[in-house]
Amino acid sequence: xxxxxxxxxxxxxxxxxxxxxxxxxxxxxxxxxxxxxxxxxxxxxxxxxxxxxxxxxxxxxxxxxxxxxxxxxxxxxxxxxxxxxxxxxxxxxxxxxxxxxxxxxxxxxxxxxxxxxxxxxxxxxxxxxxxxxxxxxxxxxxxxxxxxxxxxxxxxxxxxxxxxxxxxxxxxxxxxxxxxxxxxxxxxxxxxxxxxxxxxxxxxxxxxxxxxxxxxxxxxxxxxxxxxxxxxxxxxxxxxxxxxxxxxxxxxxxxxxxxxxxxxxxxxxxxxxxxxxxxxxxxxxxxxxxxxxxxxxxxxxxxxxxxxxxxxxxxxxxxxxxxxxxxxxxxxxxxxxxxxxxxxxxxxxxxxxxxxxxxxxxxxxxxxxxxxxxxxxxxxxxxxxxxxxxxxxxxxxxxxxxxxxxxxxxxxxxxxxxxxxxxxxxxxxxxxxxxxxxxxxxxxxxxxxxxxxxxxxxxxxxxxxxxxxxxxxx
Amino acid sequence: xxxxxxxxxxxxxxxxxxxxxxxxxxxxxxxxxxxxxxxxxxxxxxxxxxxxxxxxxxxxxxxxxxxxxxxxxxxxxxxxxxxxxxxxxxxxxxxxxxxxxxxxxxxxxxxxxxxxxxxxxxxxxxxxxxxxxxxxxxxxxxxxxx
Numbered sequence: 210x211x212x213x214x215x216x217x218x219x220x221x222x223x224x225x226x227x228x229x230x231x232x233x234x235x236x237x238x239x240x241x242x243x244x245x246x247x248x249x250x251x252x253x254x255x256x257x258x259x260x261x262x263x264x265x266x267x268x269x270x271x272x273x274x275x276x277x278x279x280x281x282x283x284x285x286x287x288x289x290x291x292x293x294x295x296x297x298x299x300x301x302x303x304x305x306x307x308x309x310x311x312x313x314x315x316x317x318x319x320x321x322x323x324x325x326x327x328x329x330x331x332x333x334x335x336x337x338x339x340x341x342x343x344x345x346x347x348x349x350x351x352x353x354x355x356x357x358x359x360x361x362x363x364x365x366x367x368x369x370x371x372x373x374x375x376x377x378x379x380x381x382x383x384x385x386x387x388x389x390x391x392x393x394x395x396x397x398x399x400x401x402x403x404x405x406x407x408x409x410x411x412x413x414x415x416x417x418x419x420x421x422x423x424x425x426x427x428x429x430x431x432x433x434x435x436x437x438x439x440x441x442x443x444x445x446x447x448x449x450x451x452x453x454x455x456x457x458x459x460x461x462x463x464x465x466x467x468x469x470x471x472x473x474x475x476x477x478x479x480x481x482x483x484x485x486x487x488x489x490x491x492x493x494x495x496x497x498x499x500x501x502x503x504x505x506x507x508x509x510x511x512x513x514x515x516x517x518x519x520x521x522x523x524x525x526x527x528x529x530x531x532x533x534x535x536x537x538x539x540x541x542x543x544x545x546x547x548x549x550x551x552x553x554x555x556x557x558x559x560x561x562x563x564x565x566x567x568x569x570x571x572x573x574x575x576x577x578x579x580x581x582x583x584x585x586x587x588x589x590x591x592x593x594x595x596x597x598x599x600x601x602x603x604x605x606x607x608x609x610x611x612x613x614x615x616x617x618x619x620x621x622x623x624x625x626x627x628x629x630x631x632x633x634x635x636x637x638x639x640x641x642x643x644x645x646x647x648x649x650x651x652x653x654x655x656x657x658x659x660x661x662x663x664x665x666x667x668x669x670x671x672x673x674x675x676x677x678x679x680x681x682x683x
Numbered sequence: 684x685x686x687x688x689x690x691x692x693x694x695x696x697x698x699x700x701x702x703x704x705x706x707x708x709x710x711x712x713x714x715x716x717x718x719x720x721x722x723x724x725x726x727x728x729x730x731x732x733x734x735x736x737x738x739x740x741x742x743x744x745x746x747x748x749x750x751x752x753x754x755x756x757x758x759x760x761x762x763x764x765x766x767x768x769x770x771x772x773x774x775x776x777x778x779x780x781x782x783x784x785x786x787x788x789x790x791x792x793x794x795x796x797x798x799x800x801x802x803x804x805x806x807x808x809x810x811x812x813x814x815x816x817x818x819x820x821x822x823x824x825x826x827x828x829x
Contacts, residue, residue: 314687
């Protein structure tokens with residue numbers, strides 16, 4: 210029997226009662242079968258941790274990952290449409306877990322951020338001067354790129370990791386899901402089907418697969434999304450080294466509807482990510498014509514992109530994240546707002562894996578043990594909305610931009626100084642720390658004092674310079 | 684350094700961690716080999732272990748809040764990734780299973796050390812036995828001559 214359904218009866222002894230816990234308990238047992246729909250980071254992390262945790266308690270289960278996409282293809286066919294940044298904290302956590310990203314996967318190690326504003330530019334460096342942020346291709350690189358080794362794709366690398374842990378990768382498109390005597394059944398487009406003890410949905414937000422669960426989970430509603438823009442520019446390596454270097458370039462420009470934009474170097478490509486309110490061609494053109502952006506390209510000329518897409522990102526969690534024998538993980542459930550989506554996929558995938566191995570696969574098990582991990586990300590996203598509101602205010606008000614720039618530049622020049630603004634900006638741009646921690650850093654008594662001083666000094670200096678320029682010209 | 688390398692390169696012979704220092708980081712070896720040596724009180728040192736890519740070191744000083752109990756030096760050029768104490772400890776409190784890999788690695792190290800201690804003990808016992816045998820042989824003829 211591949212699962213346990215136990216009812217507490219009058220005859221059960223006390224130990225059995227506490228062992229059983231709930232009236233009806235669903236757990237994985239030896240021989241249980243699990244289906245994972247989607248072989249992106251959420252699905253592969255879930256599989257990897259599930260199999261590792263199961264092995265640690267001698268639980269013999271099998272996992273099938275349904276992923277029709279081959280990450281060996283270049284361009285959109287092999288890509289999961291994402292900026293492709295593995296955050297500093299995730300790189301460290303994975304190393305601690307024994308997962309080290311090989312150089313073939315890391316297209317560029319990032320060691321600093323360059324913040325561009327109309328009032329100036331400042332480089333924010335990591336305190337250890339070490340490359341701990343990974344710029345990766347989710348697939349096998351953009352169109353026109355040299356093919357990477359098969360394991361050069363980040364998603365391909367994780368899928369291989371899951372497969373080497375014992376998972377079976379099924380290269381088929383799932384066309385329907387249904388219940389088969391109380392257990393989830395997965396049907397593929399070629400007509401084959403299989404019944405499982407647990408179904409984990411890790412299909413990305415841009416996947417049509419999210420429409421497949423109306424029958425088995427009528428309460429599920431896909432997350433709310435926001436349209437973004439991602440494109441790849443091909444540039445000579447020397448130009449990339451000279452104009453971009455081992456840095457991610459972020460832009461806080463006063464352009465209507467623009468929330469945030471970044472240029473990320475990867476191999477011989479430069480990835481542009483734009484987040485904003487209903488990103489369209491007009492917004493992209495305005496952004497690319499800004500002098501601060503042009504200055505990042507040789508001769509100030511922005512080349513035609515080699516590849517581009519308008520993927521959607523999760524901005525509000527799905528209405529239902531779990532049920533009996535079914536769980537949604539990654540973008541199809543809850544994700545961190547704007548930053549470190551791969552990191553939040555890792556967190557929820559691991560929480561889901563721990564729940565199914567150590568607790569059970571009923572809705573109640575997920576509510577108790579998986580729900581809190583999702584809840585933490587949701588609450589953090591509420592704080593994020595406030596922080597990005599402040600960031601938008603800074604984008605719109607030049608007076609504030611001058612103060613932020615001056616404070617950051619001063620901190621970067623003085624090695625021994627406490628880097629209040631730098632660490633806030635670093636964690637905000639890199640997505641390395643929860644938004645709550647970013648906010649808490651601004652509560653340090655020195656932060657408002659230093660910001661106040663730099664706002665005054667930065668704007669007075671500017672007024673004096675303008676005054677003397679006016680006098681000189683007058 | 685190639686663009687796709689994470690972490691930092693250390694030249695052959697570089698001391699990454701010194702015995703007696705306060706530790707703030709854990710290191711994950713990405714490439715290369717390192718040796719763990721224990722400094723003797725009277726001078727000199729004993730090699731305790733050789734570490735390879737995939738190994739982690741420096742965790743004991745973090746977990747115990749103690750000084751580093753051994754020196755770690757590169758045997759080849761090595762690329763290491765630093766894991767901050769703060770990042771590690773705060774995430775371990777959120778997700779204790781994060782320490783599982785480190786526990787497993789420590790258990791492996793203890794097993795290896797136990798095996799080495801056992802071998803050393805056997806060698807010492809063998810030498811003592813040999814010395815006793817030699818002594819018995821030397822004493823034997825004298826007695827008979829007397």
